[in-house]
Amino acid sequence: MGLARYIKDEKDRISRVTYPSGIDIKTVYGPEDLERVGFFYEKDLADPGAYPFTRGIHREGYRSRAWTMRQYAGFATAGETNERFKFLISHGSTGLNVAFDLPTQMGYDSDDPMAEGEVGRVGMAIDSLRDFEAAFAGIDLAKIGASLTVNAVASIILAMYQAMAEKHGYSPEVISATPQNDILKEMIGRGAWIFPVEPAVNLIGDTIEHSIRTMPKTNPVSVSGYHIRESGATAAQEMGYAILIANAYIDNVLKRRYDVDQFVGRFSFNFNIFGNMWETVAKFRAGRKLWARNLKERYGVKKPQNMFMRGMFGGGGSGLTKQEPENNIMRGAYYGLAAALSGAQTTGLCSYDEAYTIPTPHAALLSLRTLQLLMEEVGLRDTVDPLAGSYFIETITKEMEGKIEEEMEKIEKAGGIIAAVSSGHIQRIVARQAYEFEKGIQAGDLLKVGVNIYTGEAPMEVELHEYDGVSAEKQVESLRALKRERNGREVARTLGELEQAAKTGKNVMPFLMDCCKAYATVGEMTRVFKDVFGEFREPSII
């Protein structure tokens, strides 16, 4: 959904350009365009670091601080993942982005029949606190923050992260975790949901409330337009739906009688970058402004720093191709450039081999080097928001703002984001668009180099990350050993208390911490929630 549509005449002259979000692009922009869209510097831009933050959330941008680089990593056992973490940190990675295997994300232990063939495949396998202790051994948790890519069981994993940090001698005030913890987008895209909408959103409320109380540096939710975009949304929908989803989580916490300024500053976002660069830049500039305005006007947020749209902008999986995979290295560089021009605080790139499998260390290192090169060699730290003031950029930023608002209004009219996800309304919209996009690629209306234009290179075989069945067996063995060695009565007691808390609507986080410390497994804790909450029923889309 990232490619613009070009209409060309017989002489290859472009007569019309339309961005997927619905903005038509002119041949030339000038001051009259700013007038046409009603652009005013103070209202629409203001200085960097000042409301409405169109130009970025920090006054000095990358001059004061380069972006945080987080490459997504994790595979096999916690021990092997720990080695990859240390490899990335030793090469200058400044944050971790932890991948969990599918059984962990879906709340199954490694010895569950549902986990067969999947243990440690797309991320590391976590069964209990013992695995977390191994995964983060020797990593300075006060300096290195960790994104935890987990959603349905984010409450369990966050409790486990805190329990692990405490065991390693860190106080909860100094650690910084960013669980993804966005279940509504899982129901729209990615598909790693377990519990029904209402209790699932409530669990997110629990993690936010718990973080306010105990882990002030933790970002308890990372609202991910990213995966909605991957599923077929336009850039305007990606941003609009993400803001609505964030609002749903805010509403849940407000019901618990907190002041919005107490927690919303810890919200973070995860957005996608691929396809047309200008549309991308406009999306982020308009998005920052809309989020700030949403918080100020709809929720009465007072502190400017709580209105920041912070987050990880990067990835670009949908833009990468299986054909001529080395081309993805160049694509990644341009996505990184777009991230910098958009003012990303944190970024990470999909690696060139990800259309085949999870990245090899070499591919992951190339992605990291791409980002380092952009920050150090080509001048992206020179000045803040270098595109500001361009007639073109400011005009389409205003137009993008309008498109995002339109998408938000459509969903509000359809009953709001929770209803639109529960009924499958949004899923149908994005599935339809994904189909139209694919047809556009196959018909050659949307251009991808090496796919439907400039093709013909002989297929190449990339070096593949090997899935190691032995690691999976080791994981199952160590889980069995854990079950023999732990105090079974303590496990049963803490799980019983968790069940009571879930049934009576208490915040489950302190109870999850107790379960984790007793070495209860992810599967056991998930089972308690399934028994109390039930499971999500997927709406029919096709």
Added chain:
Amino acid sequence: MEKKIKVLVAKPGLDGHDRGAKVVAQALKDAGMEVIYSGLHRTVDEIVRIAVQEDVDVIGLSIMSGAHLPITEKLIKKACEQGIGDKMVVVGGVIPTRDIEKLKQIGVKGVFPGGAPFKEIVEFLKENVPAAG
């Protein structure tokens, strides 16, 4: 009127990336086939049960997690046990080139990695489903 080809597009296992499965399901529908989409997180047993109940001609598996070999092997074994070993099985998703031959040895008739044109999939099914005309 010729009989419509009936396809079960299925998402086995824990992988939740279903954009490709839905896109292909839509393309097969537009090509005049009858399509059933399993929804996410289906076990192999559930998929075979749906295939038997619905009497489909084709089982199309969409797998993005890398677990295509063990999952497909299990499915074909189960299909044989349930007396539908004659149904055509095709696989799509994130499939490395070197695994295509391995999948065929297991008994998969067609493999369509990400980016395979709709036309190729549709023509393959029309040519290879028995008595589809």
